[in-house]
Amino acid sequence: MTNFDRIPIVDVHIDNFRESWPALILAIKSAGFIALDLELSGLGRRNMLQAKSVDDRYKGIAECARTRAILSLGISCFQPVKNKTKDLVENDKGQQIAGKCYLVQTFNIMLLCSEDYVVEPASLRFLVDHGFDFNKQYSSGIPYYRGNDKGNDKDYLSVRQLLVELIMANTPIVLHNGLVDLMFLYQNLYANIPTSMSTFLADLSEMFLEGIYDTKYITDFAHRMTASYLEYVFKKCLRENTSGHLANIELQFLNYPESSRHVTYRQCAARPQPTLQQNQDCVEHIQVLKEVVCENYAGHGWCSKGNKCPKSHDLDLILDLDHLQETKKSRKRKRRRNRQKDDTSVDDNITMETDETSSNTETTYFEYAENVSQMAPQCKDDKSLPSSDGCQGINSSVNSSKCQSEKSNVIFSGGHRAGFDAFMTGYIMATYFATYDANGDNASGLSEFKNKIYLSGKDYPLQVMKSGFAKTSKEHSEKIMKIRTSSDH
Structure with missing residues (x-):
């Protein structure tokens, strides 16, 4: 069973970057895989992100990466550790499944581009709604420059060097819907992004030798959930791990x-x-x-009305709705099977077990409906437990047709969005490793998804590989040679 109810996130900025560096590097070098997430100053025109031609899409995102900036970088390092209980755990169906245990360290790194960059109002509004502190970013962000390395840059304590450490770690990199983040990382912290997409993909294949995994692609094409936006997939995995529907994941955290x-x-x-x-x-x-x-929010994780939406964006309620709809479909399938087995008429009042895997500890829906407002997270101003706003819920008579949103209706609001998003991505990946890993060595069970990046609106992925027609870029070739040479010493 999942064994945590809160996670620690280390806030890294200019004032503590030097003292945090050893812990960052140790976490990266010890990790079995590393999840990343970025917060950006803008994404440009949305039609470019959805362009029918993937090459046109790449060109549009590349231009954004050259003119926009990274505001914060989330890194969550998952280090496999020996399970303190037992290697195999029994799920609710009596099956013996592999339990996995990880020591997790998560960092939220505040950045400040030292060059001019474009800031989009819509992006700022979104970040403010989710608790991003721009005053802190401008006063304490770690400075960085974009594009190619500068000849006089010998500072090993930099976010550009941090990306080099990620490359030298030779560890699988995990993102959720990761194309934009990969392109921004390249342009902002590595080198000038190539004009050709095939060259960019060739460069990536040499940078991350253990592969890149995209949890959105795995969710859509293998795990197949009702929705695939990050918060939904995380909470769905969390529920299923807790109830025993999926392979067991246990997490450990440092005692700060x-x-x-x-x-x-x-x-x-x-x-x-x-x-x-x-x-x-x-x-x-x-x-x-x-x-x-x-x-709209339930299906896509986004609503144009934002916090002014009169309906709920509470992911627990969204998951409850999905669960009940799945239950309804399951009942129909069971009735159909019963009719096929018996030519006689089936009593309309036949009773069927809604959830064959439920335990006596689970609440009935009537109990849940009466208590949902108490169960929903409340707004609290607490440094150790940041605010986590939720829906007021359904009243005890189950007659309510409206649920007024709290000031912020998004469950995972707060100032550490990039760090927490990286953790959510890593947790999803840990779940998938445990679910699909037959050999116990993580990557083998998901090898078919290695280096496949999700493409919105396409039924195929973008494959990170060096084709026979593409060469790596000159800037990358020179830089990666230096990185590999230094890592050998």
């Missing part, structure tokens, strides 16, 4: 001193999913939740 000023904690405990009693009808409850939940 209470006096540590640069460590904050993010609350992310899984809320139990509601379970209907055997003969309860779920149609009414589905209808109530449909009236409560924002349909």
Whole structure:
């Protein structure tokens, strides 16, 4: 069973960069895989991100990477450690599955580009809504420059050197919907991004020798959930790990001193999913939740109305709705099977078990509906447990057709978005490693997804590889040779 309800995140900025450096490097070198996430000053015209031609899409993102900047970098390092319990755990179906345990260290690194860059109002509004502190970024961001290395740059304590350390670690890199982040990392912290996409992909294949994994691609093309945006997939995996539906994941964290000023904690405990009693009808409850939940946010993780949306963006309610809809479909399938087995008419009032895997500890939906407002996260101003706002819920009579949003309706709001997003990405990857890994060595079970990057609107991935028609860029070839040479010493 998943064994955590909050995670520590180390806030790294100009004032503590030097003292945080040894811990950062040790975490990177010890990791079995590393998850990354970026917060950016803008993404340019949305139509370029969705261009039909992948080459046109690349050119549009490349131009954004040259003119926009990275505001914060999230790094979450997952180090495999020996499971303190047992190697095999029994899930709710009685199957023996491999449990995995990781020591996780997560960092949120505040950056400040030293060159002029474009800032988009929509991006700023989004970040402010999620608690990003621009005053802190401008006063304490770690400076960096874009493009190629400068000849007089000998500072080993820099975010550009941090990317070099990631390359030298020879560890799988994990992102969620990672094309934009990879292109921004390259242009902002590595070298001038190539004009040709094939050259860029060839460069990437030499930078990260153990491969790049995109959890959005795996979710859409293998794991197949109702939605695939980051928060949804994370909370879905968290629920399924907690209930025993998926292979067991256990996490360990360092015990930071209470006096540590640069460590904050993010609350992310899984809320139990509601379970209907055997003969309860779920149609009414589905209808109530449909009236409560924002349909656009539920499907895509985004709503044009933002915090002004009158409906709920509470992911727990969204997952509850999905669970009940899946239950309804399961009942229909079971009725159909029963009809096929028996030529006689089937009693309309036949009772069927809604959730064959539910335990006695799970709540019924009526109990859940009466208590959802108490279970939903409340707004608190607490450094150790940052605010985690939620929906007010459905009232006890289950007659409510509206659910007013709190000031911020997004469950995972807060100033450490890049760091926490990196952790969520890593947790999803750990879940997939445990689910698909037959040999116990992580990467083998997901080898078919190695170096395949999600492409929005396409039924195929972007493959990170060096083709027979593409050469690596001159800047990359010179730089990677220096990196490999220095790592050999």
